[in-house]
Amino acid sequence: MSLHIETPLLESLPLSVKSGRAVWLKMEALQPPGSFKIRGVGAACEHHKAQGAQRFISSSGGNAGLAVAYAGRRLGIPVTVFVPETTTERAIELLRLEQAEVIVHGGTWQEANERAQAFVGASDAFIHPFDDPLLWRGHATMIDEVAKAGMKPDAVLLCVGGGGMLSGVVEGLQRNQWANVPVIAVETQGAASFHAALEAGHSVELERIDSIATSLGAKRVSTRALECAKQHPVHSVVVSDASALSACERFLTDHRILVEPACGASLAVVYENHPVLASFDRVLVIVCGGATATIDQIRKWAEAG
Structure with missing residues (x-):
């Protein structure tokens, strides 16, 4: 489904x-x-789960991060989302509601994204917010x-x-x-x-x-x-x-x-x-x-x- x-x-x-x-x-x-966002993010998360990913990493202070968090919860895969300091409390609240770990870093999405990519381990899958076939x-x-x-x-x-x-x-x-x-x-x-x-x-x-x-x-x-x-x-x-x-x-x-x-x-x-x-x-x-x-x-x- x-x-x-x-x-x-x-x-x-x-x-x-x-x-x-x-x-x-x-x-x-x-x-x-x-x-x-859940259309593409969901497809990517299902793909990476089938490839054996043990955790999803995302960089987004908004809809992409929420989609990854939702997909992870539905698929039983833990999620860590890196968000910039500009992210609203409402967005962080919603991410945590989806059981995601939230890490606040940097003043822009680009800075949060760089930290997220450096955080990716061998058994993790990085889910990009927009740039992925x-x-x-x-x-x-x-x-x-x-x-x-x-x-x-x-x-x-x-x-x-x-x-x-x-x-x-x-x-x-x-x-x-x-x-x-x-x-x-x-x-x-x-x-x-x-x-x-x-x-x-x-x-x-x-x-x-x-x-x-x-x-x-x-x-x-x-x-x-x-x-x-x-x-x-x-x-x-x-x-x-x-x-x-x-x-x-x-x-x-x-x-x-x-x-x-x-x-x-x-x-x-x-x-x-x-x-x-x-x-x-x-x-x-x-x-x-x-x-x-x-x-x-x-x-x-x-x-x-």
Whole structure:
């Protein structure tokens, strides 16, 4: 039995009316650990368990770490998650609820990741948050489910952090013979490493992450994400933190589900009827979720902004 569930594919009347086009939602926020991450992470953890791994090591202050912790608990494998000092108490609480050992190290994910990789022993498996073919293959199942439902969109709208979801969605589109369906890849200002790399024509590292959408906080996007942009039609869009936060509130009102600002970034493109949508009549939004944000925190960020 798979560690992820088949999530609902819903037509959103509120978003369709607001944007003047048919908007469909792939509800990954309903996955048991709270985000799409469990698709790829679950596949990777099952693979490494079959290879004899005795412990899973992860580096993530958010959804990837939660997915590894959930998978480890379900599979009976202990988990250690390295998180940066910026990780919220809520995220650490959720990791411990999943019985993971949590080690706080460094001011950024990159620093936590370096410590995590140095910690990996001979019988351990390191589960990367976004840069692993096992993850992409698992994430591609989102598109398999949409294809099985018979709903072919004109475009797929998603957010980009390290590029794992983008890589998986492109793999899913191509293996379902939907190579002509473009991806709209959204980031927030201050965390737009994918946009910067596309403009430069090669991978670049941001000096710092300056966005409240911490799940998008990879200073350098994966090489695979850039390859996907060369092999598949991909439109890059950057929105403000304020737009992402507003979309979280509006989505909660419209659909009674709270998502984090990273997911709010992609929803903001629809709520604000961004010009990138002009040529598409039917749009699929990956509602990727996010378990670590609370409505109080989102409102506090909005007030501070």
